[in-house]
Amino acid sequence: METRSPFDLQLAVEDWRNQLLRTGLFKLDDVDELESHLLDELDSLSPMQIEDKERFLIARSRMGRLDVIAAEYAKVNVSHSLLKKLEPYVKGALIYVTLSACLGFLVAGVGVLTKLWNQGEMLTYSTIGSGIAFVAALAFGILQLYKRKRLLKVALHPLFLIVSFLLSKIGTFMIVPILYGRVNIESLSKVALHVSINNLLFLVCILLFFIKMMISKRSKMTTSFV
Amino acid sequence: MAKLSKELIGATSIPIILSVLERQPSYGYEIIQAVKEVSEGYITYGDGTIYPVLHKMEKQELIESYWEVAENGRKRKYYKLCEKGKSQLASEQENWQIIHQIIAKLWRLDHPLTFS
Numbered sequence: 402m403e404t405r406s407p408f409d410l411q412l413a414v415e416d417w418r419n420q421l422l423r424t425g426l427f428k429l430d431d432v433d434e435l436e437s438h439l440l441d442e443l444d445s446l447s448p449m450q451i452e453d454k455e456r457f458l459i460a461r462s463r464m465g466r467l468d469v470i471a472a473e474y475a476k477v478n479v480s481h482s483l484l485k486k487l488e489p490y491v492k493g494a495l496i497y498v499t500l501s502a503c504l505g506f507l508v509a510g511v512g513v514l515t516k517l518w519n520q521g522e523m524l525t526y527s528t529i530g531s532g533i534a535f536v537a538a539l540a541f542g543i544l545q546l547y548k549r550k551r552l553l554k555v556a557l558h559p560l561f562l563i564v565s566f567l568l569s570k571i572g573t574f575m576i577v578p579i580l581y582g583r584v585n586i587e588s589l590s591k592v593a594l595h596v597s598i599n600n601l602l603f604l605v606c607i608l609l610f611f612i613k614m615m616i617s618k619r620s621k622m623t624t625s626f627v
Numbered sequence: 628m629a630k631l632s633k634e635l636i637g638a639t640s641i642p643i644i645l646s647v648l649e650r651q652p653s654y655g656y657e658i659i660q661a662v663k664e665v666s667e668g669y670i671t672y673g674d675g676t677i678y679p680v681l682h683k684m685e686k687q688e689l690i691e692s693y694w695e696v697a698e699n700g701r702k703r704k705y706y707k708l709c710e711k712g713k714s715q716l717a718s719e720q721e722n723w724q725i726i727h728q729i730i731a732k733l734w735r736l737d738h739p740l741t742f743s
Contacts, residue, residue: 430704431682433704434678437704438674438678463674469673469675473675473676473679474678474679477682477683
């Protein structure tokens with residue numbers, strides 16, 4: 402015999418609330434207010450003596466379509482919605498810059514140390530300075546990654562960031578033999594620094610592209626008050 | 628029942644909401660019900676879409692909001708008229724009176740109309 406699981410009204414309201422939050426277009430205060438409205442709607446349907454599930458479905462449909470509500474809120478919460486949408490990309494960009502800078506420092510540091518090692522000047526002030534800079538850069542990078550373990554997971558999600566990062570690194574190793582005829586740590590360090598600048602410019606382009614996309618998306622939103 | 632255009636409802640939303648809040652502070656659900664009742668169903672604001680309008684009015688400092696716990700223990704966000712909102716309402720009333728008079732005159736068949 403088939404048994405139906407009882408409808409949990411409180412859970413349904415909670416789910417609806419979470420749906421709103423997941424859009425990232427509503428502030429917590431907005432969601433509280435909309436939830437309060439939904440509960441008022443549910444109360445108004447109580448005298449009809451209908452099942453909780455039906456009552457919830459009617460109240461939810463009276464609230465209106467989620468995309469329409471979200472679009473209306475986005476008009477008011479411009480800065481909030483735009484920032485919320487840009488947030489993962491900005492985080493991704495920050496991680497990208499951190500990784501690029503760390504790798505740049507690492508390659509450049511190893512290059513300097515190798516050159517100085519070959520010249521037999523290991524114990525000069527510049528050698529010690531380079532070593533400290535190298536270790537500090539590495540420590541900074543590791544610390545950032547450790548502190549942003551969760552952030553890294555989210556931030557690197559946009560595929561283009563990973564692809565662009567890999568392409569730029571592969572590009573470094575392809576450019577070196579063309580420019581210098583052979584691969585060695587010194588030539589790698591020079592190219593790594595140049596590519597880091599290109600990475601930064603690329604990053605700015607990505608951010609500008611997304612800002613433009615968000616603005617044009619907002620202006621295309623055709624919504625109604627009623 | 629003739630349906631009012633969305634444009635007209637949109638244009639009248641601010642003076643209507645200000646007028647409701649002039650009587651007493653209120654919350655979204657109650658405002659919608661009050662407007663629906665007084666307009667005899669001609670104006671029915673979408674449940675979820677009234678709040679962005681209220682928030683916009685709040686940003687314009689026409690109204691201000693505060694949370695209050697209702698008798699049933701539920702939290703509700705109330706809106707009340709600010710000084711700026713009161714003067715805005717007075718100005719809206721004057722404007723809509725003028726519009727009303729113009730239209731009333733034009734629609735009176737016996738009213739003389741001269742074209743230059």
